[in-house]
Amino acid sequence: MTFTVAIIGRPNVGKSTLFNRLVGKRLAIVDDMPGVTRDRREGDARLSDLRFKVIDTAGLEDAHDDSLESRMRKQTEAAFHEADVGLMLIDARIGLTPLDEHFANWLRRQNTPVILVANKCEGAAGQPGLLEAYALGLGDPVPLSAEHGEGLVDLYEALRPYSDAARERQAWEEKQAGQDDATDDVLADDGNDEDDAAVLSRPLQMAIVGRPNVGKSTLVNKLLGEERLLTGPEAGITRDSITVPWTYQGREIHLVDTAGLRRRARVTEKVEALSGAETRRAINFAQVVVLVLDANDLMEKQDLTIARSVIDEGRALVIAVNKWDLVKGGKDALDKLHDRLETSLPQVRGVPIVTLSAKTGRNLNKLLDAVLDVFEVWNRRVPTAALNRWLEGILEHHQPPLVSGRHVKVRYITQPKTRPPTFALFVSHSQGLPESYVRYMANAIREDFNMWGVPLRLLVRKGKNPYAGKK
Numbered sequence: 001m002t003f004t005v006a007i008i009g010r011p012n013v014g015k016s017t018l019f020n021r022l023v024g025k026r027l028a029i030v031d032d033m034p035g036v037t038r039d040r041r042e043g044d045a046r047l048s049d050l051r052f053k054v055i056d057t058a059g060l061e062d063a064h065d066d067s068l069e070s071r072m073r074k075q076t077e078a079a080f081h082e083a084d085v086g087l088m089l090i091d092a093r094i095g096l097t098p099l100d101e102h103f104a105n106w107l108r109r110q111n112t113p114v115i116l117v118a119n120k121c122e123g124a125a126g127q128p129g130l131l132e133a134y135a136l137g138l139g140d141p142v143p144l145s146a147e148h149g150e151g152l153v154d155l156y157e158a159l160r161p162y163s164d165a166a167r168e169r170q171a172w173e174e175k176q177a178g179q180d181d182a183t184d185d186v187l188a189d190d191g192n193d194e195d196d197a198a199v200l201s202r203p204l205q206m207a208i209v210g211r212p213n214v215g216k217s218t219l220v221n222k223l224l225g226e227e228r229l230l231t232g233p234e235a236g237i238t239r240d241s242i243t244v245p246w247t248y249q250g251r252e253i254h255l256v257d258t259a260g261l262r263r264r265a266r267v268t269e270k271v272e273a274l275s276g277a278e279t280r281r282a283i284n285f286a287q288v289v290v291l292v293l294d295a296n297d298l299m300e301k302q303d304l305t306i307a308r309s310v311i312d313e314g315r316a317l318v319i320a321v322n323k324w325d326l327v328k329g330g331k332d333a334l335d336k337l338h339d340r341l342e343t344s345l346p347q348v349r350g351v352p353i354v355t356l357s358a359k360t361g362r363n364l365n366k367l368l369d370a371v372l373d374v375f376e377v378w379n380r381r382v383p384t385a386a387l388n389r390w391l392e393g394i395l396e397h398h399q400p401p402l403v404s405g406r407h408v409k410v411r412y413i414t415q416p417k418t419r420p421p422t423f424a425l426f427v428s429h430s431q432g433l434p435e436s437y438v439r440y441m442a443n444a445i446r447e448d449f450n451m452w453g454v455p456l457r458l459l460v461r462k463g464k465n466p467y468a469g470k471k
Contacts, residue, residue, distance in 0.1 A: 003166035004053045005045070005159065006079045006112075009089035010099045011059025014119040018089065018146035019056035022047060040079045041242055047156050050163050055079045060103045085113050085162045088138060092118040092129030096136070104136040115158045116141040122148050203245065203252035204375060207286035209279060209310075211302055212260025214294045215322040219358035220244065220257045223368075229257055241282040248368050256282045263302055283309060287378065287419070288316045288371050295323045295355070298333060299340045311348050314420040316378040316454045318370050324355040325362060349443070350452025378454045379418050387413045387423070394444055400437050403429050420455040432460040 005022075007015045020026050023043035045054040057079050058072035080086050088107060090100050107114050116138040118130045122145040133141035142158050144151035208216045217229040228244060242257045259275035283289055289310045293303055298321065310317045319341075327333055334355065341351060352370040356363035391413045400408045409428035416424050423445060427433060433441075442458045445451060 002050075002052055002170060003084040003162050004055065004082065005162075006055045006057060006076075006083035006086045007089060008057050008060060008076055008080055008086050008103075010097065010103065013059075013089045013091045014146045015059070015089055016056050018087070018117075018119065018144070019043065019054060021146050021149060021152075022054050040075050042244075047152060047159065050156065050159055052159070052163065052166075055083060060099070080110070080112055083112060084166060085115060085159070087117050088114050088136075089117045089119045090129065090133055090136075090141075091120055092126035092133070092143070093120045095129040096132045101136065104138055108137060113162075114138050115155075117144050117155070118142065119144050119146055121145055122150055203254045204371075205254050205256065205285060205287045206371060207241075207256040207258060207282045207289045208292060209258050209283060209289055209306055210260060210292035211294070211300075211306075212262060214260070214292045215358045216260070216292050217257050219290075219292060219320070219322065219356075219364075220255050222358050222361050223248075223255065223364060241278040249372075251372065256286065258282050261302065261306055263305075280309070283315060284313055286315055288318060288375050290318045290320050290367070290371065292320045292322050292358075293337075295321050295327045295330075295333070298337050299344075304340075304344050307345060307351075311345065311455050314455050314457075316374045316420070317348065317351050318367070318374055318453075319351055319353045320367055321353065321355045322358050325357040325360060330355070348453070348455050349446060352453050374453045377451055378420060380421060380449075380451065381418050382415050382421075382449050384414045387415065390445075390448060394441065398440070400427075400433055403431050403434065408433055420457060421451055422457040422459065424459050424461055426461050429462065432462065 007018055009015055019041070022045035024046060025043075027041065027043055040058070041056045043054050043056070045052050057076040060073060060076055086107070088104070090096065116133055116136060118126065118133045118141040120126050121130055121143040126143070126145075130141055130143050142151065142154045144155060208220055210216055217231045220229055221227055221231060224244060224246060229242060241259065244255045244257070246253050246255050258279040261276055261279055264276075291303065291307055291310065293299060307317060307319075319337075321334075321337070324330065334353070337353065341353075342349075345351065352374055354363055354367045354370050356367055358364075391410065395410060400410060402408075406429060410425065410433075411428065412426040414424055416422060425433075425438075425441070432438075438458055438460060442456055445458070446456055
């Protein structure tokens with residue numbers, strides 16, 4: 001990315017629609033209700049040959065107290081100040097409002113340059129508002145329709161100077177870095193294959209999920225060391241799934257903060273339904289999911305529903321018990337949680353449980369270590385030879401029961417895939433093996449190969465050893 005663009009403006013002028021248009025995906029939730037966007041969302045944008053980072057922000061509100069609107073305004077201002085240029089959107093169909101004029105006055109006093117964009121200019125209805133925009137004193141407005149994709153050529157021309165300036169700056173920095181590297185190369189070691197593999201490895205996708213108001217955004221902020229996401233006592237502040245790149249002990253991680261998931265029967269508003277769909281999508285694309293629980297209300301029915309959905313998707317699961325510093329009699333509460341998991345989630349044994357405080361930062365390192373450990377297990381592959389030696393021992397110790405009065409011959413086992421670990425067992429009988437014996441073998445694999453805490457799939461197939469006669 002060569003430069004950064006922040007999209008700002010009052011609520012409901014089409015900022016998220018323009019964000020989605022520039023990134024080429026429907027990432028941000030869009031609705032006619034004002035104030036849908038609350039946290040700032042970043043994306044990789046493309047406009048012809050321009051490549052840049054774009055930031056979608058909450059609507060600007062004239063609030064300066066401790067309210068949610070005031071905290072949203074501070075997040076928007078932070079995004080604007082870290083950008084190379086801001087896009088100030090107005091609604092051309094409505095025309096200028098006192099709030100537009102108020103924030104235009106503020107923008108003129110800032111150091112970050114601003115491009116004025118008159119959105120919703122399709123047809124003749126937006127022309128009066130386009131002309132009114134000149135009165136804001138922010139230069140010539142760019143007529144645009146984010147919903148229909150009209151006016152993007154004019155936006156391209158307005159952004160081009162910032163792209164050229166960023167490329168010149170980047171070329172100068174690379175030249176300076178090259179001079180420094182020429183000196184350092186004299187003392188540098190030869191390349192290391194393991195280091196190269198670590199550099200080329202993709203970032204770990206880590207989603208933070210849970211019920212509303214359990215401290216998910218507070219946890220992400222504490223990990224990042226900054227107030228990157230909106231937090232507060234109000235339930236349901238987070239609406240979009242926000243991805244933030246981060247590094248822990250040299251490992252690249254994409255932290256995904258999600259909206260709280262309530263029971264579907266309690267969801268009545270369209271925006272909350274869209275937020276829930278975004279959270280479920282984040283689970284589907286995650287590698288490790290951290291389920292955050294409130295220590296004062298451990299593992300209620302909705303928590304189990306979320307955990308089961310994570311397991312069903314084959315994701316690795318870590319349970320974080322937040323607000324542990326407020327709990328009395330912690331050992332008894334933890335024992336009850338372990339018993340509840342053993343009873344309600346028998347299909348995945350040994351899920352890591354970490355007690356922590358997102359507010360104080362207690363045990364955050366333990367949480368991240370548990371995430372990396374379970375991620376390693378989730379990716380683990382057992383050699384075929386070791387599996388079949390293990391199979392011989394299992395069959396000697398406990399033969400499979402009769403099926404329809406006939407002995408079932410277990411021929412072979414292999415692991416065709418990881419993420420999650422999946423094993424294929426080849427047997428002689430068309431009806432396969434009894435479910436109880438399959439569970440017994442899956443638990444034995446988990447115990448003997450130390451695969452605790454991740455979903456494990458054991459597929460029974462009728463057929464001959466596919467590797468028989470091959471060398």
